[in-house]
Amino acid sequence: MITTQRSPTGGGGLQSPRSPSSQPPFLSISVTDPAKMGNGVQAYISYKVITKTNLPEYQGSEKIVIRRYTDFVWLRDRLFEKYKGIFIPPLPEKSTVEKFRFSAEFIEMRRQALDTFVNRIALHHELQQSEDLRTFLQADEQTMERARSQDTGIFKKKPSDLMSIFRGVQSKVTDVVLGKEKPVEESNPEYDKFKKYIFELEDHLAEAQKHAYRLVKRHRELGQSLADFGKAIKLLGACEGDALGTAFSELGAKSELLSIKLQREAHHLLMNFEEPLKDYVRAVQSIKGTIAERANAFRQQCELAETIKLKEIDLNKMRLIRSEKMLDAEHEYEELKVEGQEATRRFETIVKLMNEEIVRFQDQKTQDMGRAFHEFAKGQARLANAIADAWRSLLPKLDSLSVS
Amino acid sequence: MMDFENQGFEEAHLHASRGEMESLALDDDDNNSNSGNDNNPSSRSNGVSNGDGSQHHHPLSSSLPFAEIPTTDDDDPLLSSSSPHQNPNSFNSLLEPPSYADAVFRSFDGDHGKQINGHGHGAVSTSYLSPSSNYLKISVTDPQKEQDLNNSLVPGGNTFVTYLITTWTNLPEFNGTEFSVRRRFRDVVTLSDRLSESYRGYFIPLRPDKSVVESQVMQKQEFVEQRRMGLEKYLRKLAAHPVIRRSEELRVFLQVQGKLPLMKTTDVASRMLDGAVNLPKQLFGESVVAAAVDPNDVSQPAKGGRDLLRLFKELRQSVANDWGGTKPPVVEEDKEFLEKRNKMQDFEQELSNVSLQAESLVKAQQDMGETLGQLGLAFVKLTKFESEEANFNSQKVRAADMKNVATSAVKATRLYRELNAQTVRHLDKLHEYLGVILAVNNAYSDRSNALLTVQTLLSELANLNSRIEKLEAAASKIFGGDRSRVRKIEELKETMRVTDEAKNCAVREYERIKENNKNELERLDKERHDDFFGMLKGFVVNQAGYAEKMASVWETVASETSGYAATSS
Numbered sequence: 001m002i003t004t005q006r007s008p009t010g011g012g013g014l015q016s017p018r019s020p021s022s023q024p025p026f027l028s029i030s031v032t033d034p035a036k037m038g039n040g041v042q043a044y045i046s047y048k049v050i051t052k053t054n055l056p057e058y059q060g061s062e063k064i065v066i067r068r069y070t071d072f073v074w075l076r077d078r079l080f081e082k083y084k085g086i087f088i089p090p091l092p093e094k095s096t097v098e099k100f101r102f103s104a105e106f107i108e109m110r111r112q113a114l115d116t117f118v119n120r121i122a123l124h125h126e127l128q129q130s131e132d133l134r135t136f137l138q139a140d141e142q143t144m145e146r147a148r149s150q151d152t153g154i155f156k157k158k159p160s161d162l163m164s165i166f167r168g169v170q171s172k173v174t175d176v177v178l179g180k181e182k183p184v185e186e187s188n189p190e191y192d193k194f195k196k197y198i199f200e201l202e203d204h205l206a207e208a209q210k211h212a213y214r215l216v217k218r219h220r221e222l223g224q225s226l227a228d229f230g231k232a233i234k235l236l237g238a239c240e241g242d243a244l245g246t247a248f249s250e251l252g253a254k255s256e257l258l259s260i261k262l263q264r265e266a267h268h269l270l271m272n273f274e275e276p277l278k279d280y281v282r283a284v285q286s287i288k289g290t291i292a293e294r295a296n297a298f299r300q301q302c303e304l305a306e307t308i309k310l311k312e313i314d315l316n317k318m319r320l321i322r323s324e325k326m327l328d329a330e331h332e333y334e335e336l337k338v339e340g341q342e343a344t345r346r347f348e349t350i351v352k353l354m355n356e357e358i359v360r361f362q363d364q365k366t367q368d369m370g371r372a373f374h375e376f377a378k379g380q381a382r383l384a385n386a387i388a389d390a391w392r393s394l395l396p397k398l399d400s401l402s403v404s
Numbered sequence: 405m406m407d408f409e410n411q412g413f414e415e416a417h418l419h420a421s422r423g424e425m426e427s428l429a430l431d432d433d434d435n436n437s438n439s440g441n442d443n444n445p446s447s448r449s450n451g452v453s454n455g456d457g458s459q460h461h462h463p464l465s466s467s468l469p470f471a472e473i474p475t476t477d478d479d480d481p482l483l484s485s486s487s488p489h490q491n492p493n494s495f496n497s498l499l500e501p502p503s504y505a506d507a508v509f510r511s512f513d514g515d516h517g518k519q520i521n522g523h524g525h526g527a528v529s530t531s532y533l534s535p536s537s538n539y540l541k542i543s544v545t546d547p548q549k550e551q552d553l554n555n556s557l558v559p560g561g562n563t564f565v566t567y568l569i570t571t572w573t574n575l576p577e578f579n580g581t582e583f584s585v586r587r588r589f590r591d592v593v594t595l596s597d598r599l600s601e602s603y604r605g606y607f608i609p610l611r612p613d614k615s616v617v618e619s620q621v622m623q624k625q626e627f628v629e630q631r632r633m634g635l636e637k638y639l640r641k642l643a644a645h646p647v648i649r650r651s652e653e654l655r656v657f658l659q660v661q662g663k664l665p666l667m668k669t670t671d672v673a674s675r676m677l678d679g680a681v682n683l684p685k686q687l688f689g690e691s692v693v694a695a696a697v698d699p700n701d702v703s704q705p706a707k708g709g710r711d712l713l714r715l716f717k718e719l720r721q722s723v724a725n726d727w728g729g730t731k732p733p734v735v736e737e738d739k740e741f742l743e744k745r746n747k748m749q750d751f752e753q754e755l756s757n758v759s760l761q762a763e764s765l766v767k768a769q770q771d772m773g774e775t776l777g778q779l780g781l782a783f784v785k786l787t788k789f790e791s792e793e794a795n796f797n798s799q800k801v802r803a804a805d806m807k808n809v810a811t812s813a814v815k816a817t818r819l820y821r822e823l824n825a826q827t828v829r830h831l832d833k834l835h836e837y838l839g840v841i842l843a844v845n846n847a848y849s850d851r852s853n854a855l856l857t858v859q860t861l862l863s864e865l866a867n868l869n870s871r872i873e874k875l876e877a878a879a880s881k882i883f884g885g886d887r888s889r890v891r892k893i894e895e896l897k898e899t900m901r902v903t904d905e906a907k908n909c910a911v912r913e914y915e916r917i918k919e920n921n922k923n924e925l926e927r928l929d930k931e932r933h934d935d936f937f938g939m940l941k942g943f944v945v946n947q948a949g950y951a952e953k954m955a956s957v958w959e960t961v962a963s964e965t966s967g968y969a970a971t972s973s
Contacts, residue, residue, distance in 0.1 A: 193793070204786045211779040218775045222768040229761040236754040239747070244933055247940055359796065366802040370968030373809045377961035378969075380816070384955035391948035398944065402937040 027053045027122045029137065031115040034107045037068075044068050045107055047114065051137045063138050069094075071136065072114055074148045078132040079121070084293045084346070085353030086127065087361055089120035090282030105267075109275055116279065126353075184302045185295065194358065195291055202284045209277040216270045223262030230255030243401040250397055254390050261390075265383040272375035276368055287361070294354060297347040304340040311336055540643040541572045542658070544636035547628045548586075564588050565628055567635060571658045577650065583659055589614075591664045592635060595657045598666050603648060604850040604913075605920030607843040607928060609641035646927070714860075721860040735855075738918070744925060745848060752841045759838060762831040766824055773820025780813030805965060812961045816954055823950040830946060833939040837932070844928070851921055854914040861907040868900045 033048040051063045072091055080088050092113035095101045118136075121127045135147060186192075230252040237248025311333050318326045545568050552562035566586040574581060596611035612634030618627060639658075643649050656665055783806045790803040872893055879889040 197793070200789065204782070204789055208779065208782040208786060211775060211782050214775045215772075215779055218768070218772040222765075222772050225761065225764040225768040229758070229765045232754070232758040232761040236751070236758050239750045239754045244936055247937065251940055251944070362796045362798040362802075366798040366805070367968060369802055370805050370965055373805050374962060374965035374968045376809065377812070377958045377965060381955050381958035381962050384951045384958060388948045388951035388955060391944045391951065394944050395941070395948075398937065398941050402933075402941070 023054055025053075025055055027051070027055055027058075027128060029115075029118045029122055031067075031111055031118060034111050036102060043102070045102070045110075047111060049118070049137065057134060059138060065138065065144075066141060067136070067144070069110070069114075071144055071148060072117065075121075075132055075136045076117075079127060079130060080289065080293075082130065082132070083126060083353075084297065085290065085350035085357070086124070087283065087287050087290055087357045088127075089117050089124075090279065090286045091117055092282075105270070109271070112271065112275065113279065184299050186298050198284060198287055198291065202281065202288070205277065205281045205284060209274065209281055212269075212274040212277050216266050216274055219262050219266035219269060223259045223266065226255045226262065227259035230259065243404045247398055247401045250394060250401075254394055258387055258390055261383060261386050265379055268379045269376065272379065273372050276372035280365060280368065283361070283365070290350075290354065290357075294347070294350045297343070297350050301340070301343040301347045304336065304343045308333070308336050308340050538575050539573060540575055540649055542636070542639045542643055543570050544568070544632050544639065545570065547632055550588075564590075565631075567632055569635075569639070569658060575650070577655055578659060580659075585658065585661055587657065587664065589631065589635070591657065591666075592638070594664060594666050594668055595653055598653045599642075599648065599651065600846070602651065602653060603920075604854070605847050605917035605924070606645075606647060607840065607847050607924045608648060609638060609645065610839055610842055610846075611638050717864065718856050718860045721863055722856055724863070725856075725859065741918075741921070748841065748844060752838070755834060755841070756838055759831075759834040762834055766828055766831065769820060769824045769827060773817050773824065776813050776820065777817035780810045780817060783807075783810035783813065786810075808961055808964055812957050815957050819950050819954050819957070823946065826946045826950075827943065830939050830942040833935055837935070840928070844924075847917075847921055847924060851914070851917050854910065854917050858907065858910045858914050861903060861910050865900060865903055865907060868896055868903060872896050872900070 028051070030050045031047050032050065034045050035047075037044055037046050046066050046068050049065050049067050051058065051065075052061065054061060076088060076091050079086075092110045095106060121130070121133055127133065135144070139147070232252075233248050233255065234252030237245040237252060239245070240248060311329070315326070315329050315333050318329050323329075547565050547567050549563050550566050552564055566588045568584055569587050570582070570584045571578070572582050592611055593614070596608075599608055612631065615627075615631070618630070622630070642654055648654060653666060787803045787806040787810060790799050790806065794800045794803065875889055875893050875896070879886045879893065882889075
């Protein structure tokens with residue numbers, strides 16, 4: 001749950017002139033209570049999404065809806081399409097392994113990631129105003145389902161979208177035919193540097209995350225072998241008897257106790273260190289998506305510019321020969337020019353937004369990682385202290401037993 | 405097996421990754437923040453003598469100031485090196501895997517030394533007899549290849565390895581205080597076999613395996629090194645045994661130059677062949693010839709093989725014991741012994757289970773350390789990457805945080821490695837005792853074999869007796885006497901007399917072995933108590949010590965990143 005505050009820099013605040021001045025505007029969401037629904041292959045997990053707000057755009061101060069993973073995917077896709085240039089918060093992946101899909105750990109990891117997802121949207125000064133967000137947070141299940149299913153398929157796309165798709169295909173074909181297969185790219189050295197940075201960053205992060213995940217596993221394995229060792233030593237103690245037997249049993253018991261602590265730390269490590277790293281990786285992947293969108297927008301702009309130029313040439317030809325199609329052609333030309341301006345505007349918006357987003361991203365990640373590192377260190381220190389305490393506490397007992 | 409041998413492989417692997425780590429710039433604040441009370445900046449790399457004087461130079465040791473400081477620390481007796489008059493409480497710093505010499509190493513065993521007496525560590529410490537300060541210290545070094553000039557059918561063929569066996573002692577039966585001989589593995593086998601014969605009923609330490617498979621599979625150098633270590637351990641164990649250390653066999657082995665003057669063990673086939681040659685004489689020959697078998701031979705187990713007839717008889721007896729309806733003539737009566745033997749069997753089973761789990765524990769600790777290292781490495785790379793062309797201040801901050809975590813992870817890795825080395829050392833005691841139990845089982849076998857011999861002879865006596873009686877009964881019926889029968893009776897009576905003598909000999913032998921068993925068991929119980937307590941305490945102190953060091957490392961990072969905690973959502 002994150003509360004939004006009106007910030008003086010306007011970076012993260014809600015713009016809501018109509019909200020009562022006594023209370024700052026807030027939008028607080030939590031994703032909780034995972035529950036298994038349905039049976040067999042159709043089974044899925046549903047989550048309770050609780051919204052608390054005083055924003056006027058929302059109906060009422062508290063709303064609870066039931067959502068499933070695909071609803072979140074819908075929201076993410078809508079935002080991705082509508083808010084090009086903004087780094088949309090990442091979603092946790094679909095589960096590929098069937099067995100794992102309903103394990104308690106997986107569900108908890110997913111729930112946490114989904115909670116983070118919606119709250120990041122709520123915190124973002126642009127995204128939080130999205131109508132789709134409001135739908136997601138408030139609509140009843142049927143409406144949600146309708147919205148979800150409507151949005152697939154090409155037939156629901158707007159005509160202008162279709163046109164641009166066709167034109168895109170057309171120009172691609174032309175390019176191929178004319179041998180111009182290389183995609184048109186920006187020549188912006190700073191942006192190139194950024195792209196390179198993002199791609200390399202993903203690799204580095206993925207490796208760190210891989211080792212973090214292994215570390216979790218190692219904790220579990222060590223815990224298990226401590227448990228086994230403890231049990232075996234206890235049996236040895238039972239067979240031995242006397243002071244030595246007691247010593248063995250005490251050691252075995254401590255070993256088993258520490259095994260539990262290790263398992264607990266493994267979980268803590270997973271949730272508070274490995275998952276944030278994974279989240280970082282996802283965030284970088286989401287940025288790659290935005291990079292692709294920017295490339296698309298740039299290409300569209302270029303293609304339209306090309307098309308306009310060609311059209312202009314055509315038009316001048318027609319003017320010379322006083323063709324009867326000239327009026328139509330002029331008309332088209334004007335339309336194209338407007339579209340061209342649109343495309344340019346779209347592209348420039350993306351560039352502007354991205355620049356802001358990059359700053360925000362770096363800041364946010366430093367905070368997120370800092371927190372993750374802190375939790376990691378805290379957890380390791382806590383575990384190490386517990387281990388030291390447990391063993392130290394055994395020493396006086398051992399001493400007294402050894403002389404008895 | 406938790407062999408020290410395996411350490412070598414692990415080390416090599418770790419060296420590689422460590423080298424990698426070290427090549428990425430790590431701060432020297434490493435040295436300063438090596439946590440805790442580092443008043444013992446002692447290094448293993450100098451203090452260790454592997455007998456052959458080799459030192460394992462550590463790739464990392466140059467980067468830290470502590471590494472090359474010789475071990476002259478007065479406070480900590482554990483870390484003083486190779487003087488013969490070593491503190492009986494010192495653990496085996498001589499046989500220590502000499503690596504892990506980088507970051508500050510400190511043995512945490514300091515405060516438990518009182519538990520140990522010199523005997524306990526049969527394997528490696530210099531042996532002390534509690535009252536008088538007698539010592540018998542042995543080292544095995546300098547393997548050399550030599551030619552077997554006598555037996556080679558192929559010219560320039562048959563080579564073997566000899567080892568230099570050096571002894572330092574003040575025991576009176578040795579003439580001298582320091583001397584060396586060269587021995588080969590075959591000589592050790594001979595020594596071991598002769599000891600088993602002379603010291604029946606004793607818990608004689610087991611010699612190293614012949615390792616036929618390993619000698620083929622392993623690299624020659626590694627195999628030789630493994631064997632050298634095994635021999636050293638074995639001889640030291642012998643030297644630690646209060647009775648065996650005074651044996652003539654051992655003395656001869658350690659001291660007599662040139663060829664080992666102990667009777668060689670012939671292989672089983674030849675023995676059986678000898679036995680087969682004698683068998684007809686035994687079966688069909690005159691009873692006088694049969695009687696020429698020395699009754700004192702019964703003081704050796706029949707399985708020696710030369711006396712096939714005896715072998716068969718004892719085998720028949722043991723079958724009769726197990727399957728026959730009647731109780732054997734004399735049985736194991738000592739209830740206490742039987743109880744202890746059963747207990748020993750249970751103990752053996754549980755011990756081998758613990759030993760197995762201990763191996764997994766060590767492996768898990770090792771894996772943990774490795775993964776921490778890899779994680780640290782990944783973050784070091786990330787740090788470099790982020791700082792290389794940082795556009796934003798937030799990136800620089802993040803890079804600094806990452807570096808913090810990375811260096812701590814690397815420190816933790818080193819701690820885990822050291823922890824593991826120590827854990828192996830302590831828990832190796834478990835393995836050692838499994839070997840001891842084998843020796844005990846051998847001693848118990850000696851006892852049952854001796855008993856079987858007694859039983860066999862008693863059966864034979866009973867048998868002879870009944871034959872004599874039958875013959876006498878038959879002969880008395882014949883008027884005037886039966887010359888052939890009478891002669892037969894005389895022969896049988898003679899055989900019976902000899903057999904009776906043998907029986908007495910066997911009984912004496914059996915009683916002697918029983919006494920040995922008893923004494924050894926008492927000695928073992930006491931040693932076991934001390935050894936295991938030492939092991940437990942060492943293990944616990946070790947775990948606690950390293951955990952505290954690690955806690956300190958991570959607490960530093962936690963406090964340095966505590967600013968972020970305040971902004972948690």
